[in-house]
Amino acid sequence: MSSSKHAINGRPMIHKAMLDGIELRKQCITQLTEPLLQASALIVNCLQNGGKVLACGNGGSAADAQHFAAELVNRFEINRKGLAAVAMTHDASVITSIANDFSFDQIFSRQVEALGRPGDLLLAISTSGNSNNIVAAAKAAAENQMATIAITGKDGGALGQVETVQVQLNINHPSTPRIQEMHITCLHILCSLVDETMFGGSSS
Numbered sequence: 001m002s003s004s005k006h007a008i009n010g011r012p013m014i015h016k017a018m019l020d021g022i023e024l025r026k027q028c029i030t031q032l033t034e035p036l037l038q039a040s041a042l043i044v045n046c047l048q049n050g051g052k053v054l055a056c057g058n059g060g061s062a063a064d065a066q067h068f069a070a071e072l073v074n075r076f077e078i079n080r081k082g083l084a085a086v087a088m089t090h091d092a093s094v095i096t097s098i099a100n101d102f103s104f105d106q107i108f109s110r111q112v113e114a115l116g117r118p119g120d121l122l123l124a125i126s127t128s129g130n131s132n133n134i135v136a137a138a139k140a141a142a143e144n145q146m147a148t149i150a151i152t153g154k155d156g157g158a159l160g161q162v163e164t165v166q167v168q169l170n171i172n173h174p175s176t177p178r179i180q181e182m183h184i185t186c187l188h189i190l191c192s193l194v195d196e197t198m199f200g201g202s203s204s
Contacts, residue, residue, distance in 0.1 A: 017177070024171070024178050025185070032169060036186065039149045039167045040193035046121040046147065047198065052084035054116055054146075056108040056137050057125035060180050062089040064125050064151075068187045076191040080199045086115065088137075108137035118145035124165075126150070127179050129157020138162045151186060153179035 043053060053072060055065035065087045072085035088111040089095075098110045112122060122141035126134040129152040141148045142164035150159050150168045153176070160168050169186050171179040 020178055021181055024173055024182060028182060035167055035169050036189055040190050042121060042147050042149060042166060043194055044197045047083050049119055051119040053121050053123055054086050054088055054112060055123040056088045058131050061125040061127060064183055064187060065089050071191045076195055078195055078199060105132040105136055108133050109140035112137050112140040112144060116141060116144040116146050120146045122146050122148040124148055124150050126159050127153040127176050129159040135159050138165055151183055
């Protein structure tokens with residue numbers, strides 16, 4: 001094994017990351033139980049009434065939006081029919097044309113305007129809560145008579161202050177990595193709750 005003068009003892013960093021994540025999850029057990037139940041009820045109501053979920057986010061949150069849409073359209077823990085969900089984050093031609101002709105702040109609100117219908121639901125993910133294009137999407141959803149679930153971090157930012165957001169899942173923590181870890185945990189819990197409510201169980 002080759003040695004390096006830049007080698008560090010990474011154990012303290014690893015242990016701190018793990019322990020911080022454990023402590024944050026303990027806090028979220030009480031803080032997020034009711035909002036998660038409320039959010040899952042909104043999603044189930046949307047899907048059972050023929051609506052669809054439109055999901056959006058930037059960067060890692062864009063990946064989370066696509067991940068969540070994939071779990072609904074395909075499957076999560078059980079084999080069941082596909083559920084209607086679209087991640088508005090992966091069509092490069094749509095996104096770049098909107099950003100070029102209008103602005104990057106409108107890349108999601110324009111899609112909500114085009115694709116959203118009354119009774120649909122917006123899942124808006126922003127680690128800071130201050131992404132202009134996510135806030136704009138939430139406002140466009142309200143204009144389209146759509147419910148909105150906001151998944152945020154830190155103090156919730158501007159997205160957390162949008163009055164038409166029905167449910168906010170806020171991870172009040174200073175670390176972006178820890179927030180994002182809890183975001184995907186929340187999304188997995190929502191998938192489980194949707195499966196349980198609509199189809200009566202999971203495989204685990």
